[in-house]
Amino acid sequence: MKKIPTSIAILGIVIAWITFAEWQRREFVHQRKSLQESVERQAKSMVSAIASIVESHRWFGPFVQNELNSALQRIARSADVLAVAIMQTDSRDKRIFGAGDAKLLDLSVATDGLWTTDGFAIGHPFQMTTSPPNRGMGFGGLGHVDHELFDGRFVHSSPANDQLGDFKAVLLLDRSGVDQQIQRELRNRVLLVAFGGLVLACTAVAWTTTVRLAEARGTARLLKAESHHFQQLGQAAAGLAHETRNPLGIIRGWAQRLVSAGLPTDEQQFQAEAMVEECDRVTARINQFLAFARPPELQIETTSVREVIEQLLLALEPDLDDRSIVVDIEHVGRENIQADREQLRQAVFNLLLNAVQFSPDGGTITMRFSPQPTRGEFRLEVADQGPGPPPESIGKLFEPYVTSRPEGTGLGLAIVQRIATAHGWNVGCSKRENGGSVFWIDSMAASRKGA
Numbered sequence: 001m002k003k004i005p006t007s008i009a010i011l012g013i014v015i016a017w018i019t020f021a022e023w024q025r026r027e028f029v030h031q032r033k034s035l036q037e038s039v040e041r042q043a044k045s046m047v048s049a050i051a052s053i054v055e056s057h058r059w060f061g062p063f064v065q066n067e068l069n070s071a072l073q074r075i076a077r078s079a080d081v082l083a084v085a086i087m088q089t090d091s092r093d094k095r096i097f098g099a100g101d102a103k104l105l106d107l108s109v110a111t112d113g114l115w116t117t118d119g120f121a122i123g124h125p126f127q128m129t130t131s132p133p134n135r136g137m138g139f140g141g142l143g144h145v146d147h148e149l150f151d152g153r154f155v156h157s158s159p160a161n162d163q164l165g166d167f168k169a170v171l172l173l174d175r176s177g178v179d180q181q182i183q184r185e186l187r188n189r190v191l192l193v194a195f196g197g198l199v200l201a202c203t204a205v206a207w208t209t210t211v212r213l214a215e216a217r218g219t220a221r222l223l224k225a226e227s228h229h230f231q232q233l234g235q236a237a238a239g240l241a242h243e244t245r246n247p248l249g250i251i252r253g254w255a256q257r258l259v260s261a262g263l264p265t266d267e268q269q270f271q272a273e274a275m276v277e278e279c280d281r282v283t284a285r286i287n288q289f290l291a292f293a294r295p296p297e298l299q300i301e302t303t304s305v306r307e308v309i310e311q312l313l314l315a316l317e318p319d320l321d322d323r324s325i326v327v328d329i330e331h332v333g334r335e336n337i338q339a340d341r342e343q344l345r346q347a348v349f350n351l352l353l354n355a356v357q358f359s360p361d362g363g364t365i366t367m368r369f370s371p372q373p374t375r376g377e378f379r380l381e382v383a384d385q386g387p388g389p390p391p392e393s394i395g396k397l398f399e400p401y402v403t404s405r406p407e408g409t410g411l412g413l414a415i416v417q418r419i420a421t422a423h424g425w426n427v428g429c430s431k432r433e434n435g436g437s438v439f440w441i442d443s444m445a446a447s448r449k450g451a
Contacts, residue, residue: 006208013204020200021193028189035178035185039120040113042080047124047171050075054086059129060165068097076100082119083172089125090166105172119175123168130165241286252279288411291346292400296422298340305369305380306334308345312352324362327352335371337378337443339423347419350412351382351439358386358437377444385436389429397429416441 053071057064068086075084076099083105085098098105104118113122255275263269313320313327320327337344355365363385371378389397396402398417403410413427416439420427425443432438 006211009207010204013200017193017197017200020196024189024193024196028186031185032182035181036115036120039173039175039178040122043113043120043122043171043173044124046075046081046173047122047169050084050086050171051124051126051167051169054167054169055126055128057128059132060088060167061132065097069099072097072099080174080177081171082174083170085170087168087170088130088165089168100172105170107168107170109170115175116172119173121170121172123170125166125168127164127166129163131163238290241290244286245283248279248282252276252283255279288415292411292415292418296340296343296419298343298422300338300340302336303339303341303344304334304336305344305371305378308341308348309367309369312345312349315349316352316356319356323356323359325356325359326364328364328366330366330368331370335369335378337371340419343419343422347416347441348380348382350416351441354412354439355382355384355386359384360386372444379440379442379444381438381440383432383436383438385432385434388431388435388437391431394429394431398427413439 054060054064054068072084072086075081081100083098083100083102085096085102085105085107087096087098087107096107104116106114106116106121107123109121109123111123111125113120252275255272258272259269259276263272309329319325352365352367359365365385366381366383368381368383369378370381393402398413400414401410402414417427420441423443425441427439427441429437429439
């Protein structure tokens with residue numbers, strides 16, 4: 001199964017949350033529009049009804065005018081009505097009959113309505129007769145009456161004689177109620193989006209944790225298999241070393257006797273001494289191979305890095321003096337770390353020996369220790385002034401049998417890698433700006449990687 005990169009998974013979750021948020025935004029816009037349209041429909045129905053009621057009278061006479069004020073007052077006291085008015089638009093004095101808060105009312109509002117800061121205002125124009133209707137005589141329509149019965153019936157006026165006036169009904173409905181509903185809807189949508197984001201975040205955390213747990217289990221299985229492999233390799237190597245060192249020791253012993261006794265010719269003496277040196281070299285390689293093949297069994301204890309460095313410098317003092325190499329120790333205090341003392345000693349020794357082998361005569365080796373006591377972390381660097389590794393080989397320096405020296409075994413840095421991995425540390429190498437290389441052991445990098 002192909003692993004999905006964490007960055008792509010997080011991007012997918014973010015896109016899903018943005019899509020969900022956009023969906024909720026669209027739903028809120030639709031709901032807000034629906035609420036506002038309901039107010040607009042209510043206002044249109046009310047103002048149309050008011051105009052129809054006024055139009056139902058025969059003419060805009062004193063009776064209608066007297067009743068109009070009280071009717072408008074009753075409408076203004078209705079729920080959600082801020083102001084209502086009826087005005088005659090074609091007369092010079094523009095008679096206005098209204099109720100409610102007149103300051104809020106815009107009499108010029110159009111028939112399609114207008115949303116204001118206070119509410120929704122709408123106008124509705126209509127026409128009605130402004131002159132008294134003519135009286136009919138019953139026979140031929142002679143004479144006229146004004147709101148009086150004639151011959152037992154009302155006689156309707158003739159349209160040709162009626163005078164039509166232009167009127168306009170204006171209504172302002174309160175928007176506070178719908179605004180509260182809109183705010184409540186907005187709050188619910190925001191909470192829903194936030195909750196959705198929280199769910200997606202929890203899902204992302206759970207997914208990341210599951211992936212890391214699976215990776216950790218896979219790594220543990222690989223480490224277990226590797227440990228078992230190295231254990232078997234170590235056992236085989238121990239047997240091979242035993243079978244090799246015994247006859248090698250006998251050969252070296254006889255060669256050493258010949259060297260000590262002295263041989264007849266210089267050539268024979270030189271060959272005997274070379275035999276002793278080769279036996280020592282092979283023995284050293286066997287010991288290095290055993291150190292690499294044998295799985296480290298850690299004995300974690302409180303260890304002083306400075307004491308380890310001082311002991312190693314004392315052991316390497318002859319090699320350093322012969323080549324006039326100076327070791328500069330920076331920022332190495334008395335801080336302690338939790339480590340296997342002997343394994344740490346072996347790792348630092350290999351790094352120091354590697355720096356000595358590549359440093360020029362009269363050069364300087366810089367050792368730098370950066371501890372974080374509160375977090376139990378540290379970084380140890382060993383820098384030399386040698387030629388530095390080629391860029392293409394930096395990633396392979398800690399692999400077994402990779403060396404740039406003809407006389408090297410290629411196991412020194414591999415042993416450092418084994419020891420660091422057993423402790424849960426990282427190792428690495430980089431080129432120095434002014435030439436040379438820096439090898440480091442870093443527990444902080446391992447902590448960040450596992451975080």
